[in-house]
Amino acid sequence: DVKVTQSSRYLVKRTGEKVFLECVQDMDHENMFWYRQDPGLGLRLIYFSYDVKMKEKGDIPEGYSVSREKKERFSLILESASTNQTSMYLCASSTGTPNPYEQYFGPGTRLTVT
Amino acid sequence: QKEVEQDPGPLSVPEGAIVSLNCTYSNSAFQYFMWYRQYSRKGPELLMYTYSSGNKEDGRFTAQVDKSSKYISLFIRDSQPSDSATYLCAMSPDNYGQNFVFGPGTRLSVLP
Numbered sequence: 093d094v095k096v097t098q099s100s101r102y103l104v105k106r107t108g109e110k111v112f113l114e115c116v117q118d119m120d121h122e123n124m125f126w127y128r129q130d131p132g133l134g135l136r137l138i139y140f141s142y143d144v145k146m147k148e149k150g151d152i153p154e155g156y157s158v159s160r161e162k163k164e165r166f167s168l169i170l171e172s173a174s175t176n177q178t179s180m181y182l183c184a185s186s187t188g189t190p191n192p193y194e195q196y197f198g199p200g201t202r203l204t205v206t
Numbered sequence: 207q208k209e210v211e212q213d214p215g216p217l218s219v220p221e222g223a224i225v226s227l228n229c230t231y232s233n234s235a236f237q238y239f240m241w242y243r244q245y246s247r248k249g250p251e252l253l254m255y256t257y258s259s260g261n262k263e264d265g266r267f268t269a270q271v272d273k274s275s276k277y278i279s280l281f282i283r284d285s286q287p288s289d290s291a292t293y294l295c296a297m298s299p300d301n302y303g304q305n306f307v308f309g310p311g312t313r314l315s316v317l318p
Contacts, residue, residue: 096249123304132214134294134310135250142304182249188303193240195306197249 095119096198098183104204111170113201115183123186124166125195126150126158128179135182141166173205209233212295212309221318225282229295229309232276236297236307239271241280244292244311253293254280285316 099114117124125140127150137150139158147158155177159167166185170177180202184195212229219225227241237258242250254269256262256278262269268281278297282289295309 123302132310134212135308137306140304184249186303189301192238192298192301192303193255194252195250195303197251199247199249 096183096185096196098181098198098201100201101199102202102204104206105170105173106206107174109170109173109205111173111203111205113168113170113181113183113203115166115168115198116164117166117183117185117196118164119185119187119196120163121185121187121196122163123188123195124160125184125186126156126166126168127182127184128152128177129182129200130179138168170203173203175205177203178205179203210295210297210307210309213312214310216313216315218315218317219285221285221287221316223285223316225285225289225314225316227280227282227293227295227312227314229278229297230276231278231297231307233297233299233307234273234276235299238298238301239269239278240296240298240306241267241269242294242296242308244294246291250294287316287318290315 126138127135141160157169183198186195241254243253244250259273266283270279292311294311
């Protein structure tokens with residue numbers, strides 16, 4: 093059974109803290125993604141990675157960085173957390189061809205920054 | 207104008223009703239069209255997909271794509287309380303599995 097796991101389901105951090113969100117997939121997928129999901133705005137892409145050590149900015153990369161040192165692991169880093177980064181963060185992975193339709197999502201991390 | 211638009215709902219229907227969920231889009235390059243279902247406190251899961259225009263049926267679910275109108279639909283027949291979820295449309299211009307654009311989602315409640 094395919095699986096994407098995220099390190100925490102709920103996280104509460106203070107403004108200015110450095111925050112690490114971890115994502116691991118066991119499907120040997122090349123592509124991995126970080127999204128944030130906010131009511132009315134849907135899923136917005138923060139960063140994605142198509143290979144180890146490779147990354148591309150998404151639609152809203154400001155205030156975030158990522159790291160992919162191993163194929164199965166993709167980390168999202170909030171360098172200095174701010175209250176407007178309170179959100180649901182979703183990690184996903186995909187393989188593209190022969191299955192270009194599917195991204196597999198983790199359960200999400202609900203981050204609250206106070 | 208957002209690249210993909212979707213009525214956020216919420217949409218409440220009685221059990222057994224036919225549900226129609228819709229998305230419009232502006233980018234004519236989209237070729238791959240998907241519907242994801244997201245239950246509360248879970249990540250989205252792929253429900254249906256189609257390539258280019260046409261219809262696809264899977265049990266109680268039918269996905270339709272009208273590229274000339276830039277409009278996609280998901281129909282749910284004989285809706286069940288277990289169909290209560292948020293439905294997100296997604297689109298991609300290529301088969302790399304990377305360039306997905308998601309709609310904001312429609313929250314559906316099917317009442318027993």
